[in-house]
Structures are given as structure tokens and as C-alpha cells.
Amino acid sequence: MILPIYVYGQPVLRKVAEDIAPDYPNLKELIANMFETMAHAEGVGLAAPQIGLPIRVVVIDLDVLSDDYPEYKGFKKAFINPHILEVSGEEVSMDEGCLSLPGIHESVKRGSKIHVTYLDADLVPHDEEVEGFLARVMQHEFDHLEGKMFIDHLSPLRKQMIKGKLNAMLKGKAHCTYRVKTVR
Numbered sequence: 001m002i003l004p005i006y007v008y009g010q011p012v013l014r015k016v017a018e019d020i021a022p023d024y025p026n027l028k029e030l031i032a033n034m035f036e037t038m039a040h041a042e043g044v045g046l047a048a049p050q051i052g053l054p055i056r057v058v059v060i061d062l063d064v065l066s067d068d069y070p071e072y073k074g075f076k077k078a079f080i081n082p083h084i085l086e087v088s089g090e091e092v093s094m095d096e097g098c099l100s101l102p103g104i105h106e107s108v109k110r111g112s113k114i115h116v117t118y119l120d121a122d123l124v125p126h127d128e129e130v131e132g133f134l135a136r137v138m139q140h141e142f143d144h145l146e147g148k149m150f151i152d153h154l155s156p157l158r159k160q161m162i163k164g165k166l167n168a169m170l171k172g173k174a175h176c177t178y179r180v181k182t183v184r
């Protein structure tokens with residue numbers, strides 16, 4: 001089922017999301033719905049707060065980018081209760097967008113390497129070092145679980161430049177091809 005995506009201004013996007021218990025009801029169905037919602041909106045990542053749930057569940061699909069990143073062919077994964085323990089490596093800048101910030105694309109500086117723990121869709125625990133583009137996508141998505149969005153990483157000047165677009169979203173204007181839930 002395709003769910004509406006919560007847009008900038010929705011309080012759930014600013015909450016710290018909670019770990020879920022292994023018996024969280026209908027988890028498989030939730031993950032399937034998140035993958036479907038993300039694909040419909042042509043995103044590569046989606047965090048549960050973006051569909052209104054303040055819980056630590058994220059889906060990432062990099063297979064759709066495998067023309068540009070052949071190393072991610074077939075990469076389509078759910079992450080349950082992810083936590084970033086450390087960000088390291090050199091800082092790299094790259095353009096980012098977000099389904100909860102339609103129409104905004106800005107360069108964001110992030111460390112190239114992370115140490116992360118999570119459960120996979122079968123609730124098997126993982127403890128990994130991740131590098132490169134996937135480390136960036138994970139940082140963007142896991143930020144959502146801390147109530148953060150990529151615009152929080154921008155300089156005051158860049159923030160000023162996008163203020164008009166953000167204010168429009170607060171007034172309920174979001175131009176995109178997928179269904180959204182604005183604050184009003």
C-alpha cells in the first residue's frame with residue numbers, strides 16, 4: 001500500500017524515534033509498504049517518521065542506481081533499530097534531496113565512513129563498517145530517526161536561500177508527483 005509522505009513542518013519529523021520490539025505488529029507489512037511508497041516516489045531511502053511513525057525502521061534501495069553504482073546491484077534492504085556508533089573518514093560533499101523536502105537539493109558534507117549496528121528484516125543483528133555512497137545514504141536516513149533532516153547540515157547562507165521554499169511547505173504547498181501530508 002502506498003502511504004502519504006510527511007513533509008517538512010510535520011512534528012513527527014523532529015522527534016527522536018524509538019527502537020521497536022521484535023514482536024512489533026505487522027512489521028513485514030510495514031516494511032513492504034515502505035518499499036512500495038519509496039519506489040512510487042522514486043526515492044532511494046525512506047525512514048518511518050516520513051510516513052508518520054516515530055520508530056526506528058528504514059528502507060534503502062540502491063539497486064535503482066546500479067547503472068551509476070554497479071557495486072549496489074540488488075541492494076534493497078530494511079534496517080531495524082539502526083544506530084550510528086561513529087562517523088569517520090574524510091568529509092565529502094554531495095548533493096542530497098529528501099522526499100520530505102520536495103524541490104530542495106543541496107550539497108551536504110558528511111564523513112565517508114560509519115560504524116553502524118542494526119537488525120535486518122529477519123531481525124538478525126549486524127555490526128558493520130560502511131563506506132562510500134551507502135554510508136552517505138545511511139547517514140541521511142538514520143538522521144531522520146534522530147529528528148534531523150539534511151537541511152540541518154547547511155550553512156546559514158544556504159538555509160536563507162531555501163527559506164522561501166520551506167515557508168511554502170509550512171503553508172501546505174509542496175509540488176511533487178507523490179501524495180504528501182503537509183502541516184496544513
Ligand code: NI
Binds near residue numbers: 100140141144
Ligand atoms: Ni530524507
